[in-house]
Amino acid sequence: xxxIAPAIYLVLTSLTPLNLTLPDTAWDxxxxxxxxxxxxxxxxxxxxVWIQVKLSVATVFLQLLVGLGVALLLNGSSRIRExxxxxxxxxMVLPPIVVGILWRVMYAVxxxxxxxxxxxxxxxxxxLITDPNWALTxxxxxxxxxxxxxxxxxxxxxxxxxxxxPLEAARIDGANDWQIFRFVxxxxxxxxxxxxxxxxxxxxxxxxxLIFVLTDGGPGDVTEVTNYYAYRQAFTFSLWGYGSAxxxxxxxxVFVLSYLIDRLTGVxxxxxx
Amino acid sequence: MTQQTxxxxxxxxRDPGDQEESMAHPHLRVTRRQALRxxxxxxxIPFTLRAGKAPAQGGRKPFDGVTLNISCWSAxxxxxxxxxxxxxxxxxxxxxxxxxxGFPVYNQRADLELSTKGSGFDVLNVTFIYTSRWIGAxxxxxxxxxxxDANKTPADWDFADFVSGSVQPMRDKAGALYGIPWxxxxxxxxxxxxxxxxANGFGMPDTLDDLEKALQVVNKKDGVSGFIxxxxxxxxxxxxxxxxxxxxxxxxxxxxxxxxDTPEAAAAAETLARLLNxxxxxxxAGYTYDQxxxxxxxxxxxxxxxxxxxxxxxxxxxxxVTKTSNFAMIPKGPKGRFPGVASHGWGIPxxxxxxxxxxxxxxxxxxxxxxxxxxxxxxLGSVTxxxxxxxxxxxxxxxxxxxxxxxxxxxxxxxxxxxxxKYRTVHVYPQANAQITQALGRIISGQMKAKESxxxxxxxxxxDLKRAGVRFGATPCQFGNSPxxxxxxxxxxxxxxxxxxCLP
Numbered sequence: 001x002x003x004i005a006p007a008i009y010l011v012l013t014s015l016t017p018l019n020l021t022l023p024d025t026a027w028d029x030x031x032x033x034x035x036x037x038x039x040x041x042x043x044x045x046x047x048x049v050w051i052q053v054k055l056s057v058a059t060v061f062l063q064l065l066v067g068l069g070v071a072l073l074l075n076g077s078s079r080i081r082e083x084x085x086x087x088x089x090x091x092m093v094l095p096p097i098v099v100g101i102l103w104r105v106m107y108a109v110x111x112x113x114x115x116x117x118x119x120x121x122x123x124x125x126x127x128l129i130t131d132p133n134w135a136l137t138x139x140x141x142x143x144x145x146x147x148x149x150x151x152x153x154x155x156x157x158x159x160x161x162x163x164x165x166p167l168e169a170a171r172i173d174g175a176n177d178w179q180i181f182r183f184v185x186x187x188x189x190x191x192x193x194x195x196x197x198x199x200x201x202x203x204x205x206x207x208x209x210l211i212f213v214l215t216d217g218g219p220g221d222v223t224e225v226t227n228y229y230a231y232r233q234a235f236t237f238s239l240w241g242y243g244s245a246x247x248x249x250x251x252x253x254v255f256v257l258s259y260l261i262d263r264l265t266g267v268x269x270x271x272x273x
Numbered sequence: 274m275t276q277q278t279x280x281x282x283x284x285x286x287r288d289p290g291d292q293e294e295s296m297a298h299p300h301l302r303v304t305r306r307q308a309l310r311x312x313x314x315x316x317x318i319p320f321t322l323r324a325g326k327a328p329a330q331g332g333r334k335p336f337d338g339v340t341l342n343i344s345c346w347s348a349x350x351x352x353x354x355x356x357x358x359x360x361x362x363x364x365x366x367x368x369x370x371x372x373x374x375g376f377p378v379y380n381q382r383a384d385l386e387l388s389t390k391g392s393g394f395d396v397l398n399v400t401f402i403y404t405s406r407w408i409g410a411x412x413x414x415x416x417x418x419x420x421x422d423a424n425k426t427p428a429d430w431d432f433a434d435f436v437s438g439s440v441q442p443m444r445d446k447a448g449a450l451y452g453i454p455w456x457x458x459x460x461x462x463x464x465x466x467x468x469x470x471x472a473n474g475f476g477m478p479d480t481l482d483d484l485e486k487a488l489q490v491v492n493k494k495d496g497v498s499g500f501i502x503x504x505x506x507x508x509x510x511x512x513x514x515x516x517x518x519x520x521x522x523x524x525x526x527x528x529x530x531x532x533x534d535t536p537e538a539a540a541a542a543e544t545l546a547r548l549l550n551x552x553x554x555x556x557x558a559g560y561t562y563d564q565x566x567x568x569x570x571x572x573x574x575x576x577x578x579x580x581x582x583x584x585x586x587x588x589x590x591x592x593x594v595t596k597t598s599n600f601a602m603i604p605k606g607p608k609g610r611f612p613g614v615a616s617h618g619w620g621i622p623x624x625x626x627x628x629x630x631x632x633x634x635x636x637x638x639x640x641x642x643x644x645x646x647x648x649x650x651x652x653l654g655s656v657t658x659x660x661x662x663x664x665x666x667x668x669x670x671x672x673x674x675x676x677x678x679x680x681x682x683x684x685x686x687x688x689x690x691x692x693x694x695k696y697r698t699v700h701v702y703p704q705a706n707a708q709i710t711q712a713l714g715r716i717i718s719g720q721m722k723a724k725e726s727x728x729x730x731x732x733x734x735x736x737d738l739k740r741a742g743v744r745f746g747a748t749p750c751q752f753g754n755s756p757x758x759x760x761x762x763x764x765x766x767x768x769x770x771x772x773x774x775c776l777p
Contacts, residue, residue, distance in 0.1 A: 019741060020388035021410045021700065038740065044733065109555045110573075127556030132718045216377075219558060220715030220726070235381040237704050238388060238406075239740055 007251070014248040018241035025241065035245035045246065047221065048229040055136060055225055056204040062144040063200050064193060067151025075159045085156070092149040100213030103142040107214065129214050132222045139223055142210050151196045158192035159185065194265045202254055226250055334366025339630045342370045345398035346379035349582055350455055353647050354638055361637050367630050387412040390624040395631040399452035399620040404442045405700040413451040414621040419632045430636055438686050439616040439657045442698050452618030453635055454657040456582060459685035460512050460603050460613035463584040464576045465569040467599035469494045477601035481516065481544060484604050488552040491575060499552030501574045503562040506713035507706030509578065511696065512613045513541040516606025521696040521705050529699060529738060530745050533712065534731035539723040546717045558717045570594060578603050581682045585654030588673030600676045602685055614689035615697065655682060704737040
């Protein structure tokens with residue numbers, strides 16, 4: 001009940017035109033579908049969903065790729081590797097707002113070591129967060145940096161669970177590193193990667209602090225993802241009914257997405273078995 | 274929680290509304306014990322009539338044990354207040370939890386807190402663009418009773434000393450007061466490296482054309498970028514828009530039809546975008562007001578249309594441009610000069626628990642003595658007390674490199690009495706503000722042409738305003754609570770009537 005009560009309130013609010021400056025709107029259920037009908041005709045909402053899709057696909061893909069790569073590098077036992085593992089976890093345990101500030105500095109042309117270095121070597125880079133062609137990419141880079149350790153950690157755990165005998169057998173049979181990874185290791189970590197992808201996909205939909213600190217949804221609206229749009233409607237315009245309708249659709253979307261992924265991976269596993 | 278009354282007696286408030294009720298109806302709920310206490314306290318009246326200086330009994334301070342939660346957006350004055358808070362605690366016994374988040378964060382937090390009529394904060398900044406919304410919704414406490422009560426406000430605190438133009442936005446339609454202004458800021462022009470303009474035969478640009486001609490010559494001279502302005506486009510852009518003959522709404526506050534898709538709006542946006550993109554530093558579109566101020570003080574950027582409160586810091590310690598600065602009113606456009614003017618003030622949320630103590634804070638923080646010390650020691654500009662603005666000391670302080678910025682401030686405020694700032698205090702300006710910010714972001718970053726982006730902003734603003742309950746039409750309604758006025762959201766929301774124009 002504790003978990004579900006706020007969600008019920010969210011859904012109920014989404015059925016009202018709740019506007020904080022108009023108290024009578026709080027329990028007005030005279031047009032329960034009003035907000036949802038508005039959303040269907042709201043191009044900014046549709047656009048925000050598309051931006052969300054781009055952000056989620058790019059960040060999840062990169063986090064899996066980088067996480068997997070680093071996990072493979074760190075798989076093994078040596079003092080340096082153990083220290084490196086701890087080091088790589090730092091971005092994930094930093095408060096999101098700190099990560100935002102850190103990347104804000106990194107993207108500030110005047111003071112960023114990255115920009116200064118690129119300018120020094122004769123390859124000046126424009127400000128990524130104020131360039132509409134790069135702003136979303138800038139968010140993707142920061143988001144990937146923050147969360148690839150999650151994938152790395154999960155994959156590393158899976159890699160260390162692989163029994164030694166199939167790896168030794170493959171080596172004796174003359175398999176190269178790529179073949180060992182593709183035909184021996186990958187089947188073992190495949191399901192872990194799927195679980196990591198689901199977690200990261202759901203979490204990517206919650207992307208907020210980085211956008212808030214780095215771009216405020218801009219320039220224009222190129223980084224205005226769906227939850228940022230909901231936030232703007234609720235907190236800037238006091239339209240809590242409309243904001244709740246957006247949030248409700250997001251919750252529903254996450255449920256549907258999780259269900260589909262679960263079904264697809266279930267089918268894949270069944271076929272593999 | 275024990276509080277001392279002006280008479281020197283102590284009492285324990287029954288509930289948050291207790292103090293106000295007792296103030297309004299002193300004859301109510303007088304018990305024998307209270308009468309005895311009041312009688313005893315009366316002996317001290319001759320010593321305590323100078324309110325605000327009530328002596329403590331037995332070493333106790335007037336509000337010992339009271340803690341106030343206070344918040345304001347981050348600006349020079351609120352940040353300075355933090356340094357002086359120990360004085361306030363020493364004087365009154367009131368402890369203060371105080372924070373100054375960034376402008377957008379503050380506004381969102383305060384808007385939410387006020388809308389719940391909660392008691393989380395005792396004193397909040399009344400933000401200019403939210404004045405109509407917060408006051409109209411009844412989220413703030415009327416302050417007139419505090420001012421009128423001689424026991425709470427001594428005559429020498431002198432409310433009449435505040436600039437009337439700054440006070441006006443803090444009143445409702447009936448004239449009741451809900452905020453005491455701590456700043457009236459104006460948009461003006463600053464040239465941090467005026468020496469570069471002078472060396473090339475230019476004075477301070479009087480028009481936008483003059484400005485662009487000068488920038489074409491001095492941009493990047495001595496490694497200094499020519500132009501910058503803060504990326505709060507909802508504040509900066511309207512000054513350019515009005516200079517080109519446009520406005521945000523058709524006729525605010527009566528006609529709230531947005532007018533962002535006009536040729537004047539496009540011309541103004543193109544000019545602002547061109548100034549930033551052609552003469553600004555790298556990432557010019559991302560500069561916040563703090564960054565603009567520091568870039569000017571460091572002499573990295575030459576010219577800006579910037580707030581007086583920040584421009585005044587060019588003459589303060591740490592500035593590298595004190596000897597090269599020059600100032601002027603914001604440049605004219607084809608249709609004239611429209612310096613933006615905004616006031617922010619301290620207010621008491623309607624749900625605040627410690628309203629008397631909150632008023633003590635407001636009185637102290639805006640006392641002549643404290644504000645004067647801030648102007649003298651820290652060069653605080655854009656103050657709201659006429660006696661300070663007119664004082665020789667302040668005038669001298671506001672003279673930077675021979676330019677009287679205080680006079681520019683007064684001249685700009687005088688211009689605003691034409692009423693061109695009305696667009697900013699309508700209850701739905703936050704919606705327009707957000708759309709302007711996005712539209713200018715698209716234009717300056719080259720995503721869209723001005724005409725296209727502003728047409729989109731126009732459509733989006735209309736959608737947002739409709740969602741907020743505003744109805745649009747070609748003619749005003751002839752029914753409702755007065756001619757041309759009706760309940761904005763139809764019968765369902767008639768409890769909150771708003772001025773609007775409706776569908777014919």
